Amino acid sequence: MTGFVSLFQAAVVFGTVIMFGSVGETITERSGNLNLGVPGIMYLGAIASLAGSFFYENSVENPSPILCVLIALVAAFLASALGGLIFSFLTITLRANQNVTGLTLTIFGSGVANFFGGSLNTLAGGVGQISVASTSAAFRAGLPLISGGSGVFSQLFLNYGWMTYVAILIAILSQWFLSHTRTGLNLRAVGENPATADAAGANVTAYRYLATCIGAGISGMGGLFYVMDYTKGTWANDGTIENLGWLAVALVIFTTWRPKNAIWGAYLFGILYWAYFYIMGLTRASQEIFKMLPYVVTIIVLIMISLRKKRENQPPEGLGLAYFREDR
């Protein structure tokens, strides 16, 4: 039982990172933009939150937790939305290819993040890990009143950092936005059939810009969560964020472009990813095979939706395609 509890806890923390990434990317993809820059965007969010809180913590005696959180959130959101803006400008305004632009954004984001991640060290004036203890602690604080219990239920569901619940909230809100609001309806139309949305009076360019930038901002929260909660306010140039970023892209497919499915899908990916740790008698080599599971499962889902051809589960019809009104 304790094995399962700790597996589940690990899966939730892991899953929250990719839940942010995938919900943000879902919003982006729903507008028809296939942004393969998610890993880069998560990198940007991660490094911005770290740098922001690092400078703040180093400039004052007693950092205020609220300011720590605010600074990190704003910095992460702005930096990752800026990544989305670069993508949007290149693909929407300058009509560059989406796949190529996205991959470039991933290269750029990982470069920026790892460069500054390494350099912050130097700027801090020395050796050793840089650490933003106060900010990390503020992010890892549990929910007031309900967290801190010692029962199994508390351990399974209540004792996580508050961002974990924010992720779920954002997923629910995104789902509600997409399926129950007029703006969400327009957004989906823009991704399905931009010419139709355009003819109906939706501003395709504006929708795509906004969806991509806001989506990127949400994806960037995954990077922030990774730095503040998962690695407890430290930085390592080990490429983990990139792997998690691609898992977030995978999760978008797994959820068939529905944020609500990301809530359980992300934790399932977490369980699949960490399962090896709790299965007895695995060699280190066969553990690696287990870590393949989330990707293999995604491939199977991808095949299933193309076999079943259920219209509602298909990728948005305009996904990856530029829209140019006068094109003929």
Next chain:
Amino acid sequence: MDNAAAVAKKKEPLVRITRRESMKTYKSVGIRLIAVLLSLIVSAFLIYSITKVNPLKVYVSMWNGAFGTARRSWVTIRDVMMLLCIAVGLAPAFKMKFWNIGAEGQILVGGIATAACMIYLKSLPPWLLFICMLASSLLAGAIWGLLPAVFKAKWNTNETLFTLMMNYVAIQLTSFFVAKWENPYGSNTVGVINQTGREGWFPSIFGQEYMLNVILVMVLTVGMFVYLKYSKQGYEIAVIGDSQNTARYAGISVRKVVIRTMLISGAICGLSGFLAVSGASHTISTSTAGGKGFTAIIVAWLAKFNTFTMIAISLLIVFLEKGAIEIASQYNLNDYVSSMITGIILFFILGSEFFINYKLIFRSREGGAR
């Protein structure tokens, strides 16, 4: 109509965009050069703001990093060949409008196959071992390319996402073999394979360690150019890339060609895994591909599937990487600065394509005055 008045007040749009029919070659090359130049200026400002060093000095040291010594030049060439090889492999798939994002994984499985041959078959005569490595890396890459192609051909499964996922399956597979072949125990790396006997290492040719890499890749580059431009299969690829309906009309089996082309594409990417393991690092790790599979996608795309143009673009990118690593070591930064600069330059080149394909028509003066 409450909004009618607002529409009535609206001016004629300031800029309109139309597609260009064609552009002179010197102009399009010029636009790209301007883009590279602009990106270098932006990067220079960035470097200056971080290091406070004269950017020109920085670029000089970048040049030194890439071509400062004969050894460095050869390493640069080796890495250009690797990147070029992958891009050449991607060319037929992209020309067919099949988004093979899976080069990274195809390289890795090719590398695993090569390393396996080096480890298990090192007692074979060198020429036979060489053939085994070549064949198994080609086969491994081909299989990795085949899977998404079959599903695309039969059920139209989205190949961009499928090949992307295959990358990570391959990465985990690599981790699996790294753990299996770990040497020394506990290091979590494979270490240099066959360090003493150099079994399965590329032989030096004309005294140059990396000459074989150059020869292999140049043969592929020329071969792929000819294949795409003059062969029957290349013609089929071009027709499918333009219109699948026309292909059907001409009696070209789209399924067959998609599968065949991805076998070729995957096989060549697998071969670059062979180059990476047997012809360069003599080891295998998850960073054997090191993102080159993604960078090569950009190379192939920017070169418009022309394999000779790919040489120039690969050279530019590798030069930047090497240069940036040099700056990093000289000014005590880390070498991720290269990814950052590469990213900036690619953004600019990607953006510049717009000015080659489209033209802007500004609102005329009298229209504006009205």
Next chain:
Amino acid sequence: MEKKTAAVSLRHITKAFGTKVVANKDVTMDIESGEILALLGENGSGKTTLMNMLSGIYHPDSGQIYVRGEEVHISSPKDAYDLGIGMIHQHFKLVDVFTATENIALGMDKQKAKSNRAIAAAIREICDRYGFDVDPDQKVYNMSVSQKQTLEIVKTLYRGASILILDEPTAVLTPQETDKLFAVLRNMKADGKSIIIITHKLNEVLAISDRVSILRKGEYIDTVLTKDATVQSLTDAMVGGKVSLDIDRPEVKDKQLRLSVNHLTCLNKYGVKALDDVSFDAYGGEILGVAGISGSGQNFLLESIAGLQDTEKGSSIIYYDSETNKPEELVGLGVPEIKEKGIALSFVPEDRLGMGLVGTMGMTDNMMLKSYENGFIFADRKSPRELAYRVKDELEVVTPGISTPVRRLSGGNVQKVLVGREIASDPTVLMAAYAVRGLDINTSYTIYRLLNEQKAKGVAVIYVGEDLDVLLELCDRIAVLCAGRLNGIVDARTATKEEVGVLMTHLREEGNSDG
């Protein structure tokens, strides 16, 4: 300013695509309130482009648009909606995975937005008023073509458009549906709305419109009152001068059976019969015309023969070789097998650049499409190049060079390249779909001449056309398709236009019972 306030006034509108194609040139015209205006012109005369500038799809290069007397710049479809202009396009602007309600809710302004339930109620109300049949909760991908069009009209009505543009609305409708549509349009006119109907069908113009504006080759020709117009006067205005088509129709003696189609049945992608038990023979030395409202199964017919379409059990297409007269069953053969067996079949498809040619390739490479398999590994380019030069010279193709991508050529030259290639392979059976659509008069006559030359050589020519005058003057016999069934074959020398028109629109009783 304008003297009186028309609903819409167009002044000196010019629009070009690229540097070569001028779609509209200095068009000036008015649309009044409470009238139905027919915008008449041949295919390619610029009707749709002109209207797209009203609906915000295109922006004019020069000229002014006034709506109710005020100058406007319509830079997006939303602007058009705000001005009360709604357009129903030929290709429906609907999102497949959305329901009818969601499609109507799409793009609505916040302040006008209502709940989906309110919209659904409004849909029902509009449907009741006009007798439409739309299920608010039905997904568009489950709808038939006419249901989709109905939804488009309901959508525009719901949005309260006062200026309604319909682009060839009857092309996809049955006669009954057309009558119903016209009744709705008259009601809307009575409401004081302005309706523009784009068409090239004269009988509809005369039946529904108050005034007719005529475009020819992108230029505005004239506007006349419908009550003063006749079929003859409109035709004259539309094509310029009195049409005496005067197409050659040589008499060929020795007619040999070349193709025998029996009980041909095809399903469309929704599993509905697109062709239903069609049987006919085609002879060498004659041109067999195929007439029908667009979408009656013409493309399925040609594609089944060409090996591009699966057929249902019981279908048979027998081909007789011109040398040996050996019969060959084509059903079950794909294009590669047809090529392999040396079956001399040529096909000029409707979609020239999307199916017959490769737009990004030059003439030489396009000639290769039929012959690229020759040669061992490398494709033979020498004979295609020679062929390209020959086609260029003989058909007077205007192109900067034989390696210029064919998509940069004008429509007429594209068609010459395609027809030239198909004829060059010495076919036994030559099929051509809408071979003169969008072409200028001169090129059209070149195509007619080429088809007649083939006929004289003993080729069995099957010509799918839309212009009845051409069909009646060019062909020897005309097979008329109606809703996927062969509704009759007439002798083109004796048949009248009315006779064919009736066969196109009214399925004969015996056509229903036998089979």
